[in-house]
Amino acid sequence: MDKSDILHKYPPSMENLLLLLHEFQNHNPRKYLSRSDMQLVAKYLNIPFGQIYGVVSYYSLFSLTPRGKHIIRICCSPVCSMAGSNTILVELGRQLEIGLGETTAEGLFTLESTECLGQCDTAPGMAIDEVYVGNLTPKRIKTILQKYPVEKKRTQGRQG
Ligand code: FES
Known part of the structure; x- marks a missing residue:
């Protein structure tokens, strides 16, 4: 879908501003809003x-x-905080070797914090993209991250 198609999915009305910004961000392979995209909107x-x-x-x-x-969003609202979300954040940072707001060197994960994800009964929790993961413990983090493998780049030519 090109940028003109994204724009014209919605009438040019202010009430569509957030929808348009979400569309542009979701269609960007690096999941952000570039200056040129914001200028288009x-x-x-x-x-x-x-x-x-x-x-x-x-x-x-x-x-x-x-x-x-x-995008990993760890919930830092009160219920998750009391259930140990900071410990989970420390473990995520240790395994990914990044801090909050940073992206791993190979570009696989970005670590962010968020407000309540509406799943307090399974605190502490986080969302990876649109998938919620609750009842987190530091021991579970490695297993969870392994579900998102680094894509191997194809090698050119024959070997041997
Ligand atoms: S406080 Fe974390 S999901 Fe509600």
Whole structure:
């Protein structure tokens, strides 16, 4: 789907601003909103670029910087915090060798925090892309991450 197709999925109305921004971010292979994409949306809705920038900066679901293939969002709201989400965050950071807001070197994961994911009964929890994972323990983290293998690059030519 090209950018014109994305724009024209919705009428040029302010009420479609968030939908358009989500579409552009989801179609970006690095899962962020580029300046040129935000300019396209601003022009389409006939609003100032600064207004778009303000919205994107306000909502934590939007990113202004390139991210990894999979976005891990650890819940840091009170119930998960009391259930040990900080310990899970430390373990994620240790295994991925990144801190909050960072992306792994091979571009597979970005680590972010989030507000309540609405699954407090299984706290502590996190979302990997759109998949919720609850009842987290530091020991489970390695097994969970192994479900998202690094894609091997194809080698050219014959071997042997
Ligand atoms: S506080 Fe974490 S899912 Fe509700």
